[in-house]
Amino acid sequence: MLDxxxxxxxxxxxxxxxxxxxxFNLAVAEGEFVAVTGPSGSGKTTFLNIAGLLxxxxxxxxxxxxxxxxxLDDDARAGIRNQKxxxxxxxxxxIPDLDVFDNVDVPLRYRGxxxxxxxxxxxxxxxxxxxxxxxxxxxxxxxxxxxxRVAIARAIAGEPRxxxxxxxxxxxxxxxxxxxxxxxxxxxxxxxxxxxxxxxPELARRAHRxxxxxxxxxxxxKPFAARAGAAVA
Amino acid sequence: MLxxxxxxxxxxxxxxxxxxxxxxxxxxxxxxxxxxxxTVYHRMSTNPIARxxxxxxxxxLDSWSPDQPWDRxxxxxxxxxxxxxxxxxxxxxxxxxxIVPMRKTSLTxxxxxGRPPFLVIARLATRDFFPMFDVPFAYGTGWDARADRNxxxxxxLSKETNGKLFGGENSVGRVLKLxxxxxxxxxxxxxxxxxxxxxxxxxxxxxxxxxIFLPFGLGAAxxxxxxxxxxxxxxxxxxxxxxxxxxxxxxHQLWAELRTxxxxxxxxxxxxxxVVEQKKLGRFPRKLNNRLYRPDEWLARHEVVGLDSRVLxxxxxxxxxxxxxxxxxxxxxxxxxxxxxxAIRRALGASRGEIFRQHLVEVGLVGALAGLGGLxxxxxxxxxxxxxxxxxxxxxxxxxxxxVAAIALAVLAGVLAGLYPAWRICRVQPASYxxxx
Numbered sequence: 067m068l069d070x071x072x073x074x075x076x077x078x079x080x081x082x083x084x085x086x087x088x089x090f091n092l093a094v095a096e097g098e099f100v101a102v103t104g105p106s107g108s109g110k111t112t113f114l115n116i117a118g119l120l121x122x123x124x125x126x127x128x129x130x131x132x133x134x135x136x137x138l139d140d141d142a143r144a145g146i147r148n149q150k151x152x153x154x155x156x157x158x159x160x161i162p163d164l165d166v167f168d169n170v171d172v173p174l175r176y177r178g179x180x181x182x183x184x185x186x187x188x189x190x191x192x193x194x195x196x197x198x199x200x201x202x203x204x205x206x207x208x209x210x211x212x213x214x215r216v217a218i219a220r221a222i223a224g225e226p227r228x229x230x231x232x233x234x235x236x237x238x239x240x241x242x243x244x245x246x247x248x249x250x251x252x253x254x255x256x257x258x259x260x261x262x263x264x265x266x267p268e269l270a271r272r273a274h275r276x277x278x279x280x281x282x283x284x285x286x287x288k289p290f291a292a293r294a295g296a297a298v299a
Numbered sequence: 300m301l302x303x304x305x306x307x308x309x310x311x312x313x314x315x316x317x318x319x320x321x322x323x324x325x326x327x328x329x330x331x332x333x334x335x336x337x338t339v340y341h342r343m344s345t346n347p348i349a350r351x352x353x354x355x356x357x358x359x360l361d362s363w364s365p366d367q368p369w370d371r372x373x374x375x376x377x378x379x380x381x382x383x384x385x386x387x388x389x390x391x392x393x394x395x396x397x398i399v400p401m402r403k404t405s406l407t408x409x410x411x412x413g414r415p416p417f418l419v420i421a422r423l424a425t426r427d428f429f430p431m432f433d434v435p436f437a438y439g440t441g442w443d444a445r446a447d448r449n450x451x452x453x454x455x456l457s458k459e460t461n462g463k464l465f466g467g468e469n470s471v472g473r474v475l476k477l478x479x480x481x482x483x484x485x486x487x488x489x490x491x492x493x494x495x496x497x498x499x500x501x502x503x504x505x506x507x508x509x510x511i512f513l514p515f516g517l518g519a520a521x522x523x524x525x526x527x528x529x530x531x532x533x534x535x536x537x538x539x540x541x542x543x544x545x546x547x548x549x550x551h552q553l554w555a556e557l558r559t560x561x562x563x564x565x566x567x568x569x570x571x572x573x574v575v576e577q578k579k580l581g582r583f584p585r586k587l588n589n590r591l592y593r594p595d596e597w598l599a600r601h602e603v604v605g606l607d608s609r610v611l612x613x614x615x616x617x618x619x620x621x622x623x624x625x626x627x628x629x630x631x632x633x634x635x636x637x638x639x640x641x642a643i644r645r646a647l648g649a650s651r652g653e654i655f656r657q658h659l660v661e662v663g664l665v666g667a668l669a670g671l672g673g674l675x676x677x678x679x680x681x682x683x684x685x686x687x688x689x690x691x692x693x694x695x696x697x698x699x700x701x702x703v704a705a706i707a708l709a710v711l712a713g714v715l716a717g718l719y720p721a722w723r724i725c726r727v728q729p730a731s732y733x734x735x736x
Contacts, residue, residue, distance in 0.1 A: 120646055120730040141650045148648020155733055161640045163310045173647040175303060220647070 067228065067259055068094040068117060073126035075112050075282075086112040087282040090126070094261060096227070099254040101273035102263045109282040110263045111232055117261060118151050118230045119143040130228075148176050152221030152258075156233035158213040160205040160220075166192065167201040170220045177224055191219040195249060211242035215249065222253055229253065229260045235269060247272050300653070301660065308661035311637065318633050322626050323669045326712050329615075329622030330673025334697070334705040335680030336608070336615040341701055342694040343505075343604045347493035348432060348594045351556075354396075355431070356563065356591040358553040360385055360574055364532035365584035376600070377588050378530060379501055380549040383519070385577075389553060390425065393569045397427040397556035400515055403502050403526035408511075409476040410464050419460060419477070420526060422499075422509040423518040429455070429486075431556050432498060437461075439471035439486035442514055446485075450516030454482040460510040461487040478521075482513070494694065497594050499552050500601040502527030505694055525550050547582070555591070567591060619708075623716045626665075630720040634658060641724050642732030651725040658721035659714055666713020670706035677705060 073090040076083055086109045094100050104110050115121040116128065119135060122143075128136040135146060152173075153159075160169045167188055174184040192198045195215035205213050214234060221229055231250065235243035247269055254260045262273055270276050278286035312319040346352060361369070361377035362385065368374035381389075386400035401424035409416045428434065429441040438461075442453045454475055461470055470484045495504040517523065522540045531537075531548035543550065557563045570589045577583050592600060634641075641654050649657075674697070681695035 115730040118646070120733070121728070141652070144645065144648050144650045147646065153646055153733075157733075159639075159643050159646075159733055161643055163307075163314055163640070172644060172649075175300070176644075176648040176650075176653060 067096040067098075067131060068092070068261075069127075069129040070113075070117070071127045073113075073116060073123045073128060075109075075116065075121070075124050085282055087116070087123070089283060090279075092277060092284055094259060096259055097254070097257055098275060099251070099260045099273045100262070100275045100277060101270035102261060102277045102279060103265055103267060103270045104279035105265065108279045110265075110279050112282075113279065114230050114232050114261065114263050118153060119147050144176075148173055148224070150227050152224065152226035152229040154214070154217050154221050154229065154231040154234045156236040158205070158210070158217045158237070160213055160216055162205055165202050165204050166197060166208070166216050166219075169205065169216055170223050173220065173224050187223045187225075188219075191223040192216075194222070194252075195219045209242075210238050211245065214238060214242070214246055218246070218249060218253075222258070227257075227259060229258050231260065231262045233264055234262070235264070235266070243269065300656070304657045304660035305664065307657060308664045311661055312664065314637075315633060318629055319665070322629050322633075322665050322716075323672055325622045325625050325629070326619075326666060326669030326709055326716070327672030327676055329619030329712065330670055330705055330709045331676025331680055332615040333619045333708060334673055334677025334701065335684065336612045337704065337708075338677065338681055338697055338701045339684065339694045340604065340608055340612050341704075342494050342696065343608055344598075345494065346497070346595050346598060347495065348497055351431075351433060352594050354556050354558050355594050356555050356557055356566070357594070357597045358389065358555055358570065359590045359592070360570065360583070361585045361588035362547060362549065362583050363585060367532075368585075375588070377590055378549045379601070380528070380530065381551050381553045382547055382549055383544045383551055385573075386551040386553050389570060389573065393555065393573070394565050395555040395562065396558050397431045399425050399428045399431055399554045400551055401425075401428060401498070401554070402515075402518060402551045403499065403509065404513075404518060404523040405526045406477040406511075406523070408460075408464065409479070411476065417463075419510040421477075421511045421513050421523075423513050423515045423523065425515045427556070428498075428512065431554065432493070434491055435489040437487045437489040438469040439484070441512075442485050446514050447516060450514055450520040452480055452482045452517070453485045453514065455486040455488065455512040456484060457488050457508060457510050457512075458490050459507075477511070480521075495598065495603045497598060498554060499527065500597065500603065501552070504601065504603050519544055557591075563591065619712060623712050626713075626716040627719060630662060630717050631723065634720045634724040638724060638727045639732050641727055642729040645727065645729040646733055654725040655721050658724055659717055662713040662717025662721065663710050664713075665717075666710035667706060669713060670709030673709050674702060674705050 070090055070092045073087050075087040076085050090113060102110050102113065116123050123136060127134065161172065170188045170191060171184055174187060189198060192201060195218050197212060197215055197219065200208065200212065208216065235246050238246060250260055251272060264270055277284055348355060359377040359379060360381055362382060363369040363378050369378040370376050390398045390400045401422055404421050404423055406419055406421055407416050408419045425447050426441045426444065437458060441455060446453045456470065461467060464475060465473060470487055473484045474481050475484055491508055493508065496506055496508060524540055525543065527550065529543065529548050529550040531546065533547045535546050537543060537546060555566060557566050571587060574583050574587060574589055644654060678697055681697060685695045
């Protein structure tokens with residue numbers, strides 16, 4: 067489903083040149099739940115931004131669903147983000163002026179769904195995250211965990227095939243974090259491919275596969291089961 | 300998506316009410332100033348008889364002095380009025396569908412019933428005045444040919460005068476005393492306010508039309524005083540009004556209705572021939588220079604839109620531009636302040652075009668609200684002009700065209716102010732904002 071080959075990304079300022087990704091290679095199959103771990107500054111978020119078409123790579127090839135998406139123009143990338151990719155961010159990234167219903171509605175608006183279809187999808191996704199009763203609330207009226215669940219509802223309302231989560235529990239307490247991970251697990255079981263960026267090994271362990279990134283390169287691609295077994299042995 | 304964008308715009312404007320009010324106020328001020336000057340300009344520059352522009356002609360003859368032109372700044376121009384005898388001669392003999400000689404006078408109306416007499420401004424004209432200029436009637440009609448021929452004491456009242464004298468009811472057949480004589484009312488005009496008063500630009504281009512209308516022949520029959528300008532160049536013994544009729548003074552307006560180019564040509568040839576004949580009698584000492592003007596040319600010749608009005612209009616637009624420039628800064632800071640929300644929308648699939656349109660709708664809404672404010676300010680400005688210059692009262696009416704124009708101009712100003720900020724915001728890189736949210 068996702069195939070990155072020799073991806074490079076360099077951030078340049080007048081004084082500094084930072085190699086965020088160097089020869090980054092990764093393939094993710096449909097339906098996988100992949101955790102990407104690594105220390106701060108290792109390139110996890112850059113990888114996620116490129117995977118989510120929020121940024122473009124400086125080199126290498128990126129194929130999504132078999133299509134080369136590396137050279138697409140801005141509008142085409144926006145279209146793919148809208149139709150195929152859901153985002154969950156550490157900071158929730160809800161629009162503060164809009165209530166819960168309207169926040170979940172945002173990607174559906176750009177998708178061009180008619181009003182009735184949008185309402186049905188919004189209600190369904192909010193029910194799934196347990197916030198159907200809070201549709202009229204503003205983000206500021208919700209707890210952090212609730213806000214993140216709204217963000218998840220927004221990410222899944224369009225039924226994307228691919229969910230990118232960047233430290234989705236980073237701002238939550240452990241109980242809330244567990245609930246969010248349970249929710250992501252459930253979404254994955256329903257067929258959505260998930261890539262989760264985290265530096266929490268505990269959370270990463272709940273994924274099918276762990277990718278460890280160091281200095282902009284993938285250093286470890288082992289499934290958790292294999293790694294756990296090796297550790298025991 | 301327009302409804303969605305409008306809702307987002309409304310939410311966005313409510314989020315920062317102080318900046319919103321500042322932006323609306325800035326554009327409203329500019330629109331208010333522009334609306335004030337544009338309304339006056341619009342009223343001044345309108346051709347109120349545009350529908351008949353092609354068939355009407357103001358008739359001028361160069362009967363002026365051999366020593367100096369009528370207008371030193373424009374020596375090629377003949378006087379804009381004609382003498383009584385030329386007006387009468389041309390009206391009697393020239394080939395035209397309609398010819399109307401006319402002038403202004405004033406009389407004293409005596410309403411009776413214990414009410415005090417009052418001065419009325421009258422126009423002396425032949426009966427063709429009404430159909431020629433599309434004058435609408437509320438009651439009755441103009442007088443007939445016999446009334447013109449015999450200078451009968453009949454009168455047509457303006458709507459206002461009829462209201463003043465007869466309470467606005469149908470007064471056709473009623474008798475009105477003017478200067479001690481009885482006149483029978485044959486018609487009452489409906490509302491008729493041609494601005495500028497194209498048919499007589501020499502005597503108050505922005506005045507209201509006359510209070511009453513009388514058969515032209517009454518002017519000579521009763522020696523009615525001239526009510527407008529009388530321009531003379533020749534030393535002539537003028538003991539009273541009566542002497543004016545045979546003089547070389549110009550004090551009459553003359554209009555003809557000529558329906559085809561051939562009719563225009565024939566008419567021009569006739570008046571040229573007439574002047575050649577008059578030259579043989581020692582009149583018309585200047586070279587042959589008789590001109591016919593369409594109403595639009597007539598308005599242009601009289602420069603009804605003065606240079607000061609044009610300059611004022613330019614200044615008001617410059618002021619609006621300054622207001623718009625100020626709003627650009629406010630919009631830029633406001634839009635960039637909400638860049639995070641745009642980054643989220645971009646991440647969720649909004650194209651740059653969608654973000655651009657969303658923000659243009661927002662600035663359009665700011666413009667529309669500013670337009671309403673600008674109309675209120677403009678109305679105040681027009682009221683102030685009216686108070687300052689009484690002759691401006693007919694130029695300061697905010698009509699539907701100007702209301703729509705003001706709103707449209709305000710929306711345009713808002714959109715212009717918002718183009719650059721909207722372009723900037725639609726180009727934000729979502730990745731650089733999402734991490735910092």
